[in-house]
Amino acid sequence: MTPTGSPAAFSTGHPNDTWLFGWNPTPGIVSVWAEASGRALVWRRVEGQVIFSEERFRPWILSTTLADLSHVGSALSRSSHPADAASALSFCELNGPQGSYRYLLTTQHWRTLERALLAGAARRLGQPVTSLYDLDEYYRVGLVEQYLMQTGRVYFRGLIYADLHRLQFDLETTALDPRRGRIFLVAVRDNRGLATTIDAASPADERRLIADLCALIQERDPDVLENHNLYGFDLQFLEYRAALLDVPLNLGRREGPALLERYDEPVSWGWRRRSRTTYSVAGRELVDTLEAVRRYDFSVRELSSYRLKDVARYFGLAAPDRVYIPGNAVYETYQQEPERVRRYALADVAEVDGLSQRLLGAPFALAGMAPRRYTRLISAGPAMGILEPMLVRAYLQAGAALPAYPSSGPEDLAGHAGGAAYLFATGIAEHVVKADIASMYPSLMRTYQIGPAGDRLGVLLHLVDRLTDLRLSHKEAARHAPHGSLEAGHHTALQQAMKILINSAYGYLGAGRMALFADRAAADEVTRRGREILEHVVRALKERGMVLIEADTDGVYFAVPAGWSAEQERALVADVGATLPRGINLEYEGRYRAMFSYEVKNYALLTYDGQLIVRGVALRSSRSERFGERFLQQALHAVMIGDIVGLQRVFRETVEALRSRSLTAADVATRVRLTKTPEEYKRSRAAHREAPYEALLAAGREDWRPGERVRYYRAADGSYRWLPDETDEPAGLAEGDAQEQDSAAETFQRERMPSTHAELRNDYDVEQYVQVLLTTYAGRLRKAFAPEDFDQIFRLDPQIGLFDRPIEDIQPLWIRCSNAG
């Protein structure tokens, strides 16, 4: 290996910070292109200028054995240090026990090594071997990762996010499928002031549009190309159209190969294997903000849609006068009002830029630590995708062998006990406090020094240690920097990146047999300690007279005596926290006026300023009829303030509104997604009728597309009625041929009108919806009452029952101290 820096040359104050940030100080790397031949192209941004350099590296792989190279004989040479290797094939022995990855095999050209190993392995195993990834004897990473781990370099050293030159482009096309539609417009902007569109009004102009787009990108020379669903749409479309029109697609930097490299990766989402396409170009990083949104929502779980427009609104990025055009009407609109579409497309790219600023700070900061491309860090899993490469780099830097994969013995099949979850009480509680243990699992790892047994150098625990301290200092620095400043953003991004790494350390311990340093026993020890701590907190709260409601893994809800102030609550939490071991911190997370405890992790909270928060699926309805949702909101609010009279009133009013037909079809309609094609439904219809299709057929719609969302309701005569809404896609639009485009335009014109006549109809099936109200919505409050009280409150027949008592006397099932009366 030929490092251009040494570990001593880069330090940020701690001898082992190189485990965190790499050991090579080279600043400003914005892109790396590594080839199997050992050529690496590196672009750096230094003082605003881009500097290109061509470098050499030796492709490498780690192995537990030399057996598969015995057939090459003297072609394999030994070197005492990897940096000394010069021959076509060589190996260096690392420090480590038998069975560990103690052979670092290096080569001049990756294919030489790969061919030799595949041939050797095939001979050893007596069957053909097609991929080294299938063999446990080898630990292999991608070429760019090889380069970064070998050199100790990382991306973006010394840069802040605003230093990156980012360009967004967004295609507008006449159809979704590039075989059936073409590009008629592209909007382009960058974070250096560019904002423009390129038109191709006639099909003959499309070739010029693509060429102009490439030329503009070359001229602006950005480090990053960004868009929403860039991989899934824009690049696929561009690739197809450029090939069809035989126009070169030069998106990369001129010093590198002018190609758009495509990977069709098998990806498992859950257990299911699917394929997705990604791309890369030399010299520029590609950023798909859709991936960043997915990653964001993975932890936050708040987005109901990942569509650009929805996400932009969610983050408050959408301009108030933003133009909205339904996707299937964009081309029609362009033909009549091209300027409107240009503004629409420019708003799209502006929102992508906003999303980038909002979501990509953390991946940017991670790229300054982990030996991986920036692009990959946007969607990489934090444990295997980020932490493990850092661990591997640290071991290579130390000349130490990686441990063998942990053997999967029978103990691994035994159930792994996770966090504790307790439901202490159901019903309604008042004066509720939530407290939780800050970063519980990493804190436990740190406090009790629980790390993977195979981590002989103690890298993981060291990383958790340093990251925890550094994160606190960046949080602090972000707080003190001027709000909204570049400096604040920089520290916030680092803080977030560090949080991601810290939180993944525990997950990594339990990451199954494919993680090099996984350690099930250590993971179990962490959760065992966690349960111990949670039980301790619960006990301490009980001893202090608090009423426990529920506790889950690292947090607990409990009720305090009426009349307590927030200060008293905080003091209590601090008091309990003081009984915990050093390094384990109990935090006061919030206070609530009331809580409806339903099941573990399923509850509703009422804040002191009247906001209703509903958590867990059990309290929500998947049907989501508007009238039912409205009822449930009001009902939960009423029951949590103990207003049973009000609760019954809301119920009776809703029943009355249904029966008097003062609600509308839109209020009772439900929305489903179609799965069958018209042909499939026609086949199954005789055996089994399904409401949404019947609704369409009854409305005269014989054509639809699976995936289409359909709103419908049940009418008084028992039939189902379709209720088209503003954003519904008309039939067959994916095909995008001329007729269908026309129908799209017509539909669009029709649907721009605020609310259609159909929405205001009131011919719904009253008793059906009364039953829905009672069973689906009111039923969710069953656990808040004694059975006879529930029946009395929600009785449909308003005559007095034999055992009724005055409604004023009915109380919900309060969760209260027994001694408080």
Place this chain on the structure above:
DNA sequence: GCCAACCGGGG
């Protein structure tokens, strides 16, 4: 009510 299958996004 339970289980398996499917989808997310882009014009």
Place this chain on the structure above:
DNA sequence: GTGTACGGTTGGC
């Protein structure tokens, strides 16, 4: 060069 991490909805039985 991945990924061993989904979650909500729907339809079929």
